[in-house]
Amino acid sequence: MPEGHTVHRLARRHQRLFRGHAVHVSSPQGRFAESAQLVDGQVFAGADAWGKHLVHRYRNGLMVHVHLGLYGRFDEQSQPMDPPVGAVRMRLESETVGVDLRGPTACEIYSPAQLEALVARLGPDPLRVDADPEKAWAAVGRSARPIGALMMDQKVMAGVGNVYRAEVLFRARINPFRSGTKITREEFDEIWADLVMLMPIGVRRNAIHVIRDEDDHGAPSYRTGRPRTYVYRRAGEPCRICGTEIAIAELEARKVYWCPQCQAV
Template sequence: MPEGHTIHRLARRHKKLFGGRRVRATSPQGRFVDGAARIDGRRLLGTDAWGKHLLHRYEGELLVHVHLGLYGRFDEAVAPLPAPVGQVRLRIEGDEHGVDLRGPTACEIFTPADVDDLVARLGADPLRRDSDPEAAAARVRGSRRAVGALLMDQKVIAGVGNVYRAEVLFRAGVHPFRPGTSIVRDEWDDIWADLVDLMAVGVRRGRIVTVRADDDHGAPSYRPGRPRTYVYRRRGEPCRICGTSVVMADLDARKVYWCPVCQPE
């Protein structure tokens, strides 16, 4: 599932492609016909991202809410776009570019009230200046759940996925199974600040970068084309810092990775 930096990057890209312009909207797949008809011919006023949720704002107080989920993606092409291939939920076309949305978990028309309800359910987003880090701190430090689970709970922090979860905890030297109540304020402040910095790098560069230059000793990525990481997807591989084998366990039905020496329990 794309992490929050990807959604913020898409919001910026779509604003650049279509912002202030009237768009043509269709649903070749047929599952968003009514919604596409409602925004067809309208001007895109802006875009927004909250965690893993993307919003397009059109004139007439119409919004499109997209959650990519596990399989969703946007494909971009130069206009005029070729005939759609496969299951295209939503096609948006401008004069020079277009995008096809495939396989999202959600693609729906929202009202401003719907947006308010969505935001009320989400935690602080490290990529938003209007987020409340104090609320995130209170939720984490007031819970006995594992901090690794809290970081992935979108009601606590919006936008963090499995890669950032594993990597930021390693960089902080925090074991993922420590209860939130054991996290002292300085530890949490470091984790939050690191999330803000790392996810901003992800937006700018279009990829996750978590390994410090001094720690990158040539160990390859866990898979070609994927980010080089400290612990994520490196089970059994030597820690980049101490050489201890990285371990893995299940936490709330997701895989979590850590170094038992650099992140003592």
């Protein structure tokens, strides 16, 4: 599933491509056809992201809410676009460019009230300037759940995914299984500040960068074309800092990675 930096990058890209243009919205697949008619021909007013949720805004007051989920993606083409191939849920076009949305978990018309209700359910997003970390700290400090699970809970922190969870906890030397009630305010502040610093880099570069310069010895990533990480997807390999074998386990149905030495309980 795309992490929050990917969705924010999409929002910025769509804003640059379509803002101020009357756009053609269709649903070649058919599942979004009736809703597409409500915004077809309208002026695209802008795009925003809250965590892993993308919202397209139109001047008629309606919005399109997209959650990519595990399989969703946008494919961009210049005009004239090729005929749709496969299950294209939504096609969005200006005179010069278009995007096809495939495989999202959600693609639906939203009203301002629905967006307000969605945002109210989400935790603060480290990529938004209006984020209030106090809301996340309140949720973490009173919970007995592991901090590794709390960071992935979108009601606690919006937009944080498995890579940032694993890497930020390693950078803070915090075991992912430590309960929220055992996290100090100073530790929480370090986690939040690291997310606020690292996630915008992901937006700008379209890639996750987490290894500090002093720890960067040119070791390869866990897979070609993927980010170079401290622990994520490196189970069984030596820790970049201490050489201990990186551990892996299940935490609330998701794989979690950590160094047993650097992140001792």
